[in-house]
Amino acid sequence: MTALTLSVPTDELVADVTALLDPALDIDVVLWDGQDAPPRDRIDIVVPPYMRQGRMLARLPELECRLVQAQAIGFDGVEERLPPGIVYANAASVHETATAELAVGLMILAQRGLDRMVHSQERGEWHSFRMPGLADRRVVLLGFGGVGKAIARRLAAFEVDLVPVASRARDEDGLHVHALDELDELLPGAEILVNALPGGEETRHLIDAAVLGRLPEHALLVNVGRGPTVDTDALVEHVRRGRIRVASDVFDPEPLPEGHPLWSLDGVFISPHVGGNSGAMRPRIARLIARQAERMARGEEPENVVIRT
CATH class of the missing domain: 3.40.50.720 (NAD(P)-binding Rossmann-like Domain)
Structure with missing residues (x-):
């Protein structure tokens, strides 16, 4: 069975998510912040940077992707920027x-x-x-x-x-x-x-x-x-x-x-748009990303889906 590939935008998230994943599941976590070309031709789950996802969304046509897992709740203006066939989930439960x-x-x-x-x-x-x-x-x-x-x-x-x-x-x-x-x-x-x-x-x-x-x-x-x-x-x-x-x-x-x-x-x-940006965010977003990866590795549907193109 082919491993599920998950990209996250920071070393911190690589460490946090990797520590939470079920070792029995074949999930490969790679670092990608969207600034450069994607590191793989296929990344099953792409996690953009928090509050700065525009550049990564523009790069999605360069790879095969199944799910974009956002780190924010709001998603206004996102649908028109997604290529066809992409599923987009927000970060409900995190913020x-x-x-x-x-x-x-x-x-x-x-x-x-x-x-x-x-x-x-x-x-x-x-x-x-x-x-x-x-x-x-x-x-x-x-x-x-x-x-x-x-x-x-x-x-x-x-x-x-x-x-x-x-x-x-x-x-x-x-x-x-x-x-x-x-x-x-x-x-x-x-x-x-x-x-x-x-x-x-x-x-x-x-x-x-x-x-x-x-x-x-x-x-x-x-x-x-x-x-x-x-x-x-x-x-x-x-x-x-x-x-x-x-x-x-x-x-x-x-x-x-x-x-x-x-x-x-x-x-x-x-207040400079810091509503969800507290110490609670780091463990909660890591748990959500790990949960999504495990669900998809088991062949289950992702949660929090808000857009299907």
Whole structure:
């Protein structure tokens, strides 16, 4: 039986994945980061670099490949870059916990004024002040997939009034999930709007001037979904007027350019797209890659498949 060949982009992943693989299975792990020509004519599973997969996707026509295993959850814009016959899987199960952790952290930072405390400490000044906090606040959560559910589980401990919103209404995980077409009537009571939606044309600029305008004064927008889901120009206008506060991990454009208004406006906290990039990522991505390789070596279907070309 021919060995299954798996490529990973770093020496670290070579070591981590190799240590996890069942030695009874014939799986060959090779190093390839997509910068140069592929090391084999056939690589059954290709793992691109984290957050930098464009060059590798462009090289896929140069080899025979069965599966591209991404290291990120999002996959907007990927399908049109894949050659025919490729299966693409995302990294569901790897980043949800860390992204939810950051989302709650951004909420606490903004709702308790932690950034103000840091600045006061830098100046050696003692200032006591009252902030809204999280308890008893109404949180409208856009998106109830893996990340959204992980956020919801963590917010339960903070005694918030949680209102999940997804593409369709349903009862799930002990919560009533509202349909997206109900959003307009939910926004006026949303003290915090959390975006955990995926990217793509269906969600592009979903949070626009009209949506922002329906939020109450001084509401907080937390974005751990995708940057283009928010109309950045509309956001800047609302922040500049002092209507909306923002604590965001993703932006459009990204990286946020030098001199962009969001860098200097009051009421904005910027996190540089690090939602899933915690210490939990390394062991979790290694386990996912090893699991995929073992499944395919046994003739089973891969998990997390989101695109088939």
